[in-house]
Amino acid sequence: MGVNLGHYCCVMLIVLVLVIVMMLVLGKETKSESLKNGYYSASCPRAESIVRSTVESHFATDPTISPGLLRLHFHDCFIQGCDGSILIKGKFAEQAALANGGLRGFEVIDDAKAQLELECPGVVSCADIIALAARDAVYLSSGPSWRVPTGRKDGRISLASEASILPSPLDSVAVQKQKFEAKGLDTHDLVTLLGAHTIGQTDCLLFRYRLYNYTVPGNSDPTISPSFLTQLKTLCPPSCGNGSERVALDIDSPSKFDVSFFKNLRDGKGVLESDQRLWSSDYETSDVVNKYASTIRGLLGFSTFDKEFAKAMVKMGSIEVKIGVDGEVRKVCSKINY
Known part of the structure; x- marks a missing residue:
């Protein structure tokens, strides 16, 4: 009886370990599969075209906005993942960090967001707008275009103290x-x-x-x-x-x-x-x-x-993306929802 009980415990332990491993693997798969091309095709069909036309409008008056939008996406993804946290304003938010000095393009994102909220309120995340705008900025500068997987949620945390992980021009x-x-x-x-x-x-x-x-x-x-x-x-x-x-x-x-x-x-x-x-x-x-x-x-x-x-x-656009209850779709990109 004792041997059978021990055998049973061993089997259950193995099953438990396998379940945990499967949950971790499935969790990772769910996270990566949450981003997909055409994520807004049903919920907001004109989302990408609205972002594109907004970037084109700003580029027409200031072509230097392109590298600004590209850098904005890069800095967003390296801190807290690609979650739009770089857009949050605050005394201790990411924007206040020395490493984020000179970031540009916020007005482009805000402009696109305002138009999207009129088109399909509460649907398109600020994080996705950044990723789409960066793609469009490169294309307008005679660079390539590509399909941007979308479906990111916006983060609720933005801390200037985390900016130390950003690459520096002094780095080896x-x-x-x-x-x-x-x-x-x-x-x-x-x-x-x-x-x-x-x-x-x-x-x-x-x-x-x-x-x-x-x-x-x-x-x-x-x-x-x-x-x-x-x-x-x-x-x-x-x-x-x-x-x-x-x-x-x-x-x-x-x-x-x-x-x-x-x-x-x-x-x-x-x-x-x-x-x-x-x-x-x-x-x-x-x-x-x-x-x-x-x-x-x-x-x-x-x-x-x-x-x-x-x-x-x-x-890069898939770094530590937030899905489901891990994030939200902000109404205004510069502040979290309340």
């Missing part, structure tokens, strides 16, 4: 890899997504040290090509302004989404040190840089980078 490649891996993104994704720097600008403050005081006062970063160093010093004099002067991250085609950014890294013309290190200090990342720098757009107008960037964006 090893640190960049760690931060991306923590979000389920590999080295190939890292290089591909940083290719977004083919459009946009940065402040002199973030790289001036490379020009004048790299390791000791008066010296420059040796990975910068001599001719480009002269160009950067002209754009960012040592004692001019407060460092807020803007410089294009891709000096050759600053408003066009292409592979020029990678060619620049290969030629020692990366503006941010974290970008240039992808070529100069890591064999794994330099291989990816070289692959993209060596490609051209094919007959259909797409390059290898275009295709890989679209894949990486879908992957």
Whole structure:
């Protein structure tokens, strides 16, 4: 009797373990399957076209909004997952973090949300609007387009203290890899997504040290090509302004989404040190840089980078998404529902 009881207990323990494992696996599958193409096809058929027309309208008056929307999506996904938490306003919210300084595009998201609330109230999440707007911004900048899986819910938590996990322009490649891996993104994704720097600008403050005081006062970063160093010093004099002067991250085609950014890294013309290190200090990342720098757009107008960037964006857009009761659909993107 004791042997049978022990056998029974062992069997039940095994069954319990299997049930727990299945619940975990099914939980993960449910989470990933919650995002799908055409999520709003029945509940709000014009959702994507409304977001697209809104982005087009803002882009027509200010093309620099494209990199702003792309960066907004990136920063949203890295903190609390792709849940629109970057849009919440507050003294201690994510927007207040130093790493989120200079974020742009909030007015575009708010504009699209206002129109969507008139079309189909309480249906389309702010998190999905960000993801769709980022896609449309890339396309308007001569980049690729892709189908964006939707169905994200908006988060209710936004903390500036969590912004330390964001990649920094001062990060080594090893640190960049760690931060991306923590979000389920590999080295190939890292290089591909940083290719977004083919459009946009940065402040002199973030790289001036490379020009004048790299390791000791008066010296420059040796990975910068001599001719480009002269160009950067002209754009960012040592004692001019407060460092807020803007410089294009891709000096050759600053408003066009292409592979020029990678060619620049290969030629020692990366503006941010974290970008240039992808070529100069890591064999794994330099291989990816070289692959993209060596490609051209094919007959259909797409390059290898275009295709890989679209894949990486879908992957990034799935980071820690919230579904069901884990989130909500905000009525106003800048504040949680009450």
